[in-house]
Amino acid sequence: WSLERLRHSMKCVNSCLNASQDHDDLFDRLKQAVIDEAMSRHKWEPKANEVLRVIQLNTLEDRNCRDKHAWDAAVKFLENSVKEELNATEKSISNLIGPGTKDRWMYWKYSTEEQDKRYAVKRELDKILNSNYKHGNVLTQDELTTIRENLLRSGVTVDNEFIKDTWNPVYRRHFLKQSLARAYDCRRGFYLYHEGLETECNDVVLFWRIDQMLKVTANALRQQVMNREAQRLDKEIKQVLEEFSENSEIKEKLLTGKRVTLAEELKRVKRIQEKLEEFIQALNKEKMDERR
Known part of the structure; x- marks a missing residue:
């Protein structure tokens, strides 16, 4: 990942130079060939990966969020992550059950026979989740039988696998909505957490630890690039240029x-x-x- 970011940075720098007013296109092919060759040779310093792993593990060991600002940032991080997953799940369910009433009336959209079955199964699954808010992520055999029998009375025939396939995104949405509700409640939970009182904000603490780990990772990678990788890459570019300068065939090919x-x-x-x-x-x- 770090090497890819370095390649991307080199590409951006080269693009900026090419876009400048005093740009000379005579050496474009040569510059690109030198960059490509140098980047293909460049390898991330091996010991840097081990150092980064130690830094990440040490950061994750800290389980005590001491700052209200950091707590609020972690809550926001959690909310945004859950919302992103929830939106993706909503789209997945929408594709399964077909267009809603509004789309059918306003845009003349229609559902397939399979989508109609999915919608019927979803309604039965919603009833189960509404009656048991803390339902687990697996349907019992009795629940599967009840759903099949209820649908059969409505003229819809499905098997257990069909129900389970529909259950997965439906339960995921239910779970994500619960997580989002807890995140909203935890906006005011820092002082309770700080006093050591029982809260349902373990997710916030986890995301705070992840956020801290991402920050130290970004800083470590930035330092590695600036202090080590840039210097090593500079040497490799000079070496490639020297090799190209001694190769008449390459010069004739690239300088045109x-x-x-x-x-x-x-x-x-x-x-x-x-x-x-x-x-x-x-x-x-x-x-x-x-x-x-």
Whole structure:
């Protein structure tokens, strides 16, 4: 991941240079080839991974959130994460059961036969969750039988696997809504937690630990890039440039364009002029020798 970020940074820097007003496109292909070759050779310093792992583990060991601001940030982090998962789950359920009443009336959308069955199963599952708010993540055999029988009376025939497939996203949404409700309650839970009183805010503490770990990880990676990887990459780029400078075939391939062609023509003309001057000097010398 860190190496990919380094590659991305190199790409961004090169793009910015190419977009500048005084940019010269003569060396574009050469620069890109040097960057690609240097990055293909570059390997993240091995010991850095072990150091980072130790830093992360030490940070995760701290289980005591001492600051109200950090607590609020962790609650926000938890809420945003749960909302993101909840939105994805809602879309998944919507795809399973088909368009709702509004979409059917306003946009003339229709559901398939399978979606109608999914919707019927979902209604039965919602009844179970509404009657038992703390229901576990697995349906009992009796519940599966009851659902099948209820649907059969409505003319809908499904098997247990069909019900379980529908149950997974439905229960996930139920679980995420519970988690989000607890997160809202924990907005005011810091002082209770700080006093050591019983709260249902373990999720907040977990996300605080994760947030702290992400911060120290980002800082460690930034320091590694600035203090070590950038210097090592700079040496590798210089080495690639030196190798390319000694390879005529690569230079001919990468340095192309009208100016390169013109420079080559001028070089040839200069050589011809030098040969011509040498020839004229030789003739003049021969004439002088004859006169003597």
